[in-house]
Every structure is written in C-alpha cells, then in structure tokens.
Amino acid sequence: MAWLDRLLPGRNSRRPAVSPLKGGLEHITxxxxxxxxxxxxxxxxxxxxxxxxxxxxxxxxxxxxxxxxGHLGLSGRFAFDLRIPADLPLLExxxxxxxxxxxxxGLQSWPLRLMREAEATTLRLQVALRQDLRGLRGHCDGxxxxxxxxxxxxxxxGSAEHASLWLQVEGLQPRPLTADQLxxxxxxxxxxxxxxxxxxxxxxPEAAGRRLWVSFDRNGELPLPQVGSLRAxxxxxxxxxALAEPAAAMSAPPFPILPSTNPATFTLAAPRPADRxxxxxxxxxxxxxxxxxxxIDQLEQDLAKPLPPAGDAQPPxxxxxxxxxxxxxx
Amino acid sequence: MPLDLTGQPLIDRPDFAELLxxxxxxxxxxxxxxxxxxxxxxxxxxxxxxxxxxxxxxAELSGRLGEELAAWGLGEAPPPRLxxxxxxxxxxxxxxxxxxILDLLRHLYGxxxxxxxTLNFAVGSEQPYHSxxxxxxxxxxxxxxxxxxxxxxxxxxxxxxxxxxxSHRLPYLSAASLGLDPAVVAGEPHxxxxxxPFWQEAVAAAGLERHxxxxxxxxxxxxxxxxxxxxxxxxxxxxxxWSQVTHCFFADCLYTTPLRSFRHDQGGTDLRNPYDIxxxxxxxxxxQWESLGLTRSPAVQxxxxxxxx
Numbered sequence: 325m326a327w328l329d330r331l332l333p334g335r336n337s338r339r340p341a342v343s344p345l346k347g348g349l350e351h352i353t354x355x356x357x358x359x360x361x362x363x364x365x366x367x368x369x370x371x372x373x374x375x376x377x378x379x380x381x382x383x384x385x386x387x388x389x390x391x392x393x394g395h396l397g398l399s400g401r402f403a404f405d406l407r408i409p410a411d412l413p414l415l416e417x418x419x420x421x422x423x424x425x426x427x428x429x430g431l432q433s434w435p436l437r438l439m440r441e442a443e444a445t446t447l448r449l450q451v452a453l454r455q456d457l458r459g460l461r462g463h464c465d466g467x468x469x470x471x472x473x474x475x476x477x478x479x480x481x482g483s484a485e486h487a488s489l490w491l492q493v494e495g496l497q498p499r500p501l502t503a504d505q506l507x508x509x510x511x512x513x514x515x516x517x518x519x520x521x522x523x524x525x526x527x528x529p530e531a532a533g534r535r536l537w538v539s540f541d542r543n544g545e546l547p548l549p550q551v552g553s554l555r556a557x558x559x560x561x562x563x564x565x566a567l568a569e570p571a572a573a574m575s576a577p578p579f580p581i582l583p584s585t586n587p588a589t590f591t592l593a594a595p596r597p598a599d600r601x602x603x604x605x606x607x608x609x610x611x612x613x614x615x616x617x618x619x620i621d622q623l624e625q626d627l628a629k630p631l632p633p634a635g636d637a638q639p640p641x642x643x644x645x646x647x648x649x650x651x652x653x654x
Numbered sequence: 655m656p657l658d659l660t661g662q663p664l665i666d667r668p669d670f671a672e673l674l675x676x677x678x679x680x681x682x683x684x685x686x687x688x689x690x691x692x693x694x695x696x697x698x699x700x701x702x703x704x705x706x707x708x709x710x711x712x713a714e715l716s717g718r719l720g721e722e723l724a725a726w727g728l729g730e731a732p733p734p735r736l737x738x739x740x741x742x743x744x745x746x747x748x749x750x751x752x753x754x755i756l757d758l759l760r761h762l763y764g765x766x767x768x769x770x771x772t773l774n775f776a777v778g779s780e781q782p783y784h785s786x787x788x789x790x791x792x793x794x795x796x797x798x799x800x801x802x803x804x805x806x807x808x809x810x811x812x813x814x815x816x817x818x819x820x821s822h823r824l825p826y827l828s829a830a831s832l833g834l835d836p837a838v839v840a841g842e843p844h845x846x847x848x849x850x851p852f853w854q855e856a857v858a859a860a861g862l863e864r865h866x867x868x869x870x871x872x873x874x875x876x877x878x879x880x881x882x883x884x885x886x887x888x889x890x891x892x893x894x895x896w897s898q899v900t901h902c903f904f905a906d907c908l909y910t911t912p913l914r915s916f917r918h919d920q921g922g923t924d925l926r927n928p929y930d931i932x933x934x935x936x937x938x939x940x941x942q943w944e945s946l947g948l949t950r951s952p953a954v955q956x957x958x959x960x961x962x963x
Contacts, residue, residue, distance in 0.1 A: 377656035412659065413793050413908050413915075413923035418944075455918045 345425065347392070347402065348439040351549045352448040354457040354540055355410065355481060357423060360392045360403040361385060361436060367428040371404050371436065373449075376419030380453075381406055385425070408452060410459030410481050421449040444545075451546040460487055462503065462519075464538040464550035471557045472525055476538060476548060477510070478503040479519040491523050492544035493556065494535040499528065501538065531556040658906040663796045664764040665689045665878075682761045685876075689762055693822030693881040699754030700803055701872030707745035708805045708871065712896050714743055719776050726777065727891050733813075736774040740931050746772050750900040750931050755801055755874065765797060765904035768937070770928035773899040777891075778813015783857075783864075783884030787826050788849050788913045790901065790926065791879060795826055797904035798879040804869040805896040812895040813888030815875065818862040822878035827852060828912035836916050845913045853882055903928055909937070 347361035361368060373381040387403035396402065406423070423445075424433040437445040451457065462478025478487040486504040493499075505520035521538075525531055536554050540546045664673055670690050673679070679686040688695035716723075718736060725731035740747040750769040759767040771790075792798050808814050825831075827849055829839055839845045856862075866886060867875050877883055903909055914924040927936045927943060 372660070379656065379658045379660055382660040409659075411793075411923070413910060413925060455922065458918075 343434060345434050345436075346396065348436050348442070349423065349445065350439060352438070352445075352452050352546065353461055353549065354452045354454070354546070355408055355459050355461040357406045357408065357449075357452070358404065359436065359439070360387075360389060361425045362392075362396055362398070362400075362402045363425070363427070363434075366432065368425050369428040369430065370426050371406055372424050372426055372433075373406060373408070373421060374424055375421045375453075378419075380412065380421070381408055383407065408458060412453075412455075412458060420446050421453055422446070423449065448546050451541050451543075454541070457540050457546070459483065460540050462487065462489070462538075462540070462548045464548040464554075466550060466552070466554060467557075468522070473522050474525065474536060474538065474554065475520065475522040476503075476550070477507050477515075477519045478521065478540075478548065479516050484516075486518065489521060489548070490539045490542050490544060492537050492539050492547075493528070493531040496528075496530055496534070498539070498542060498544060499523070525556050528556075533558045656906065657908065659794055659908065661764075662794055663762070663904075665762050666796050679761050682758045685758055686762050689876070689878060692819040693878040694817060694819065694875055696867075696869070696873060696875050697755070697758060698873055699758065700749060700752040700801075700874050703749055703752050704803065704805060704872040707748060708896075711743065711745040711749075712805055714745070715739075715774055715776060715896070723776050729891075733775070733777050733779050733885075733888075735776075735779065738772055738929075739774050740769075740772045741934075746774060746898065747931060749803060749898055755876070755900075756902075758876070759799065759902060759904075763797060763799075763904050765906065767799075767902045767904050769900045769902050769931040770937070771901040772931070773901075775897045775899070776894060778888040778895050779885035780813055780888055781885045782846075782850055783816065783818065783853065783882045784846055784849065785821075785824070785827070785853065785880045785882055786877070786901065787879040788828065788846065789911065790903075790928075791826065791828075791910050791912050792903055792907040793910055793923070794907065796879055797907045799902050800877045800883075801874055801900045801902065802867070802877065803874040803898045803900070804871055805898060806871050806894065808868050808895055808897070809890075809893055810866070810868060811888070811890040812893035813885050814895065815867040815883060815897075816864050816886045817867065817875075817877065817881055817883040818857055818864055819881075820860070821853075821857065821862050821882040822880045824853075824856050824860070824880060824882070826880055826912070828915045830912075830916050830920075834916070836920050839914060849913070857882065903937075 344365065345361055345363055347359060349357060349359040351358045357371075357373070361371070368385050370382050370384045372379050383404050383406035385404045386401045387405060388401050389403040392402045393399050423436045425436055426433050438448070459481040460478060461481065462476060464474065464476040466476075467474055474491065478489055480487050486502050489501040489503060490498040491501050501521045501523060503519050503521040505522060506518055507515075507520040508517070510519060511517045534556055536556050537544065537547045537550065540548065664670070664678060665686055667673065670686075674683060674687060674690075677683070685695040685697060715736060718739075719734040722731055722734035726733055740750055750772050756767050756769075786800055787795075787798065790798060802815055829836075829845070829848075832848060832852070834845075834848055839848070842848070862882075869875065908923075909926045909928050911924040911926055916922065927938050929935070930937050
C-alpha cells in the first residue's frame, strides 16, 4: 500500500507528513506571539490563535523583515505579531491552544510551532494564556558587561504595578525578581521607566557555571525572549568597589537595548553621543594613570642609579612624561 | 457555537470609509455612516409592525402598569416599566424581532444580531444619562446596541429620550478601569452612579451637545453600545411616552457586565449568558458553557440579569 502512503502523506504514522510551510513561531509571551511563515504555493493571509473551535485572537501576516526575506530569498511580508488581549475574559481553557496560519482564501490552515523547541509550543501557549500572566511583556537583555549580573525589563500593559518574574537556574529552585528598576529613556518609547530588573549572580554562588534564564512563570516554562543561551560565570570574580553595587537602582546595560515598535523584536542601540563622550573620557583618564605609573617607575629607576658627577646638566624629561603631567595636573 | 473573539463591528473599524465605498453596507449606507459618525441612526423599519400591534400593545401595557402609573402620577412611585415583557406578550416579541431592524444591524455590525432584553415604558424614565456598555457589553467590544421604538408620537413634555451625538467615541468603562472595589460595588444598589461623574466630565471636556428625540409613532432610534443617553425631565405627569427598548447582542461573542467586572485577582470579568428572544432560551446551554472553560455557571449569571439599564 505504498502508493496510498504517497497519496496520503499523513497515513503512515511512522513517516509524518511534511508541511510545505517554512517558518514558525519565534517568541511566545503573555502579550505577543511573533514569528514568520511562508507557503511556496499559496499566499497566506493571517494567523489565528484557536482554542478548540474558538478563535481567540488573530493578526495579519504583514510585517516586513529583511532577515526573513534574506533567508527565503524572496521579497514580501512574511512576519506577524499576534497580540494576546490582556482583557481576554476567558477564565479557564479546557482545550489545547494552537496557532494556525490561514490561507488568503480562508479555506486552508496549518498549525505553527516554535522553530526552536517545537515540542514546547503547546505548553508555552497554555502558560502565555494564563490569566495571571496575560499582558506581560519583557525581554532578558543577558549578562552585564562584567558577566556578574543578569538584567532586562518587564511590565504589564495598562498596569502601574511592577511585574514579578522568576530567575531560573538549571537544577535549582527559582528566585523571584521584581521589575522595578529605572530604565532611562524607556518612557520615550511609550514604556514605563521603572520596569528594569537586575540580579547579581554573586548573591547566588550555587548558580556558578549553570544555565540560567528569566521566566514569566514560576515553573520556568515561559521564558522571556533573549538572544542566545545564558550561563552564569564559573567563579564569581571579586568586583572593584565602584562596580560591586549599582550607584542607584538602575538596570541599564552599557548600551541601551531599546524596544522597537515591534514589541517582540529588540534593537541593540548604538551608543549615544553622550555615552561615547563618557567612554572617551574614561579611556583618557586611564591612559593618564598608566602614564603616571610609568613615570613613577622611571623615577624609581632614576633614583636607584648612582648620582651623576657635579656640574653635569640634568637631561630633559621624555615627551610622554610631560604629556602625562600636563594631563594629570591641568 | 464557536466563539470568535477577534475583530470589531464594521461601523467601528478604522477602514470604515473603505468599507462604505465598497458598498459593504448594502441598502443601509446612510444609517451606517450615521452610526459611525454620530453613534446613532433613526429608521422607520418597524413602523409597519407598530401600526399592526401598537394600539393593542398600549392597551395591554396600560392594564399591566395601571396601578404603578397611577402611583407615579401622584409622585409616590418611580416611573413604571415592564422588563422582558416578550415572555408574556407576543407583540413585544414581534417588535423585538422586527426583521427590517435585524437586517440593518446585520449589515452594520458584520455579525448576526440577536435580541436579548426588552423594556417597555409608559412615561419618561428620567434616568440620568449613561452608556449601556457598563451594564451589558461584549467581548470583543462593541457588539451590543439598543433599539428605542416609539409606540406613539412623542411630545416634548413627556420626558423624551435624550442623547449626546459623538459620545460613542469615549472610552469604554468598567469597574476595573475605574479601580472600583468589589465590596463597594456589591453594596451599591445602583452602581451606575459610580460612572456618572466620569461621563459628566467627559461630556463637558469634549463639548458634547445634548439632543432630544421627538419621533413619530413607529420611528426607532438605534444607539451604539457606548452612546450616552437618558431620559429628560417629565414636565407633564399626564403626558405619556409609550415606547419599547430592545437590547441586542451579536453572535459568537462573550457577554459581560462591565460594572461588575474587576481585575483578575479581584474576581475577573463578570460573564453573562443572555437570553435569545428568538429561541426563548439562553444563548449558551450548559454543555457549551462548560466547553468554553467558563468557571461560573449560567445560574449564577441569571441572578445578575434583572434590574439593569
């Protein structure tokens, strides 16, 4: 009956049907589900979030993404951002949620799964639809520049209360986080300013060397979007005093990660002019200190030398030392 | 009966102008434009039914409301009304299911309408102006409307219906959006009063003007879910304002009571299972209700049906 299997690709359970679709889901959060999808032979219109026979939310497939165009080698709009309404009044879901891509004529549909961790799709959709989580949006920006802290941001649409999150470390009990720290500049993009979080990994030595992530839920089933996987440093290095604790309750990374108009995508922003100026000043100060150290070393060496005969003229200082003095004492 | 919790009424869509230009509203283009811009439209579609049944219905209602009407005349009782008279009086049901009106609603909203409640008035209600969308509303929002039908020519001294064109664009309110405490709302027999200061402030801020509806017998005013409306003062206690209000929902939505809907940690949205006057039964049977995963039983909702709006 091989011919029947060829005609009905889903008939042979050992050989699952191959979907013609390319793409799938990239992120699932309690406020937005995003991804992209392309069918080689049929235009697609929208994605629909369904629970059993019920249509819960929908969004057009109309977001332009240059990276997707590059991946497919085609031009067009293949991406989508489906918003889960925070005020959705359904209380409990008995059926499994599924996200479907719908053809332009509305007659055909295909289920979409996470492009990574496809088997986690249903569970993540279920958690994202939990009433206590709905409306939460956020991002884990990753480890700080010194590798000693994990930071990001999160808030609930339309709520003034700070969002609660969970820091998950593989093999350990999760720890609660509150997104209540200042994220300068966030309000300019229409977000609350106090929505940042930062956790210092030195406070959790057992986490050293383990994989970690931040999740919306306690069980860690719905992670915040993040770039790549994170691992706590093997050994907590002692920090300079100035870096050991934040001067203020701020969680800003050195280069601000700004939410774009697309709530599920994030842009690593270029350093602002002010940041560049500060960075340049710090470099200059560092160079000056280094030159001063070299000057002291040289003086020590000079003092260790036997004194020249009386009447000899003192040699002029090297040019670099004069420069260092000038910078330090001006 | 699968739910479709997406989209919005055609008259509220941002691409309304394109829909209008494409002829999406069929013969009801003028009414659609009025609903979109002003939040109401006036139609004559039920005039034939009123002509057939109006006089007999008024006689029937006069008998049922006679004592209360007399007490009201003496200033000893509130204005009388008959709620859900469609159960007992066939003419009320027929008016509620007037096909011309339902056809208009089908075109304007893009979903199948169903009438779920009737109110019959003998005199002006003198009710403070309000939005029906705090008493009963839908998810997705906007799939509710009211049909106010004159059973006689209405005079200015009878306390006619008044309304604020354009007020349908004000934000939808709920107990949750106002941050009301569930215990406080539960202890108030008329929770609408919590919302009235917001409407008064919004009307003043937007400079909205009050209009009065003085229809001929058989004319109907259809109001948007959020149009502010009420009853103007009655200046003559001998004047009558025989009328019928039919409230309609649309298919495949969830139906809510926003003035009893709170944050999820305070009890969440108050869901209702309305009657469908056409079938005489509730919109969702218990099996469908359970399949929707709704944790509250229709019986609990039933208690919250009466004495609203």
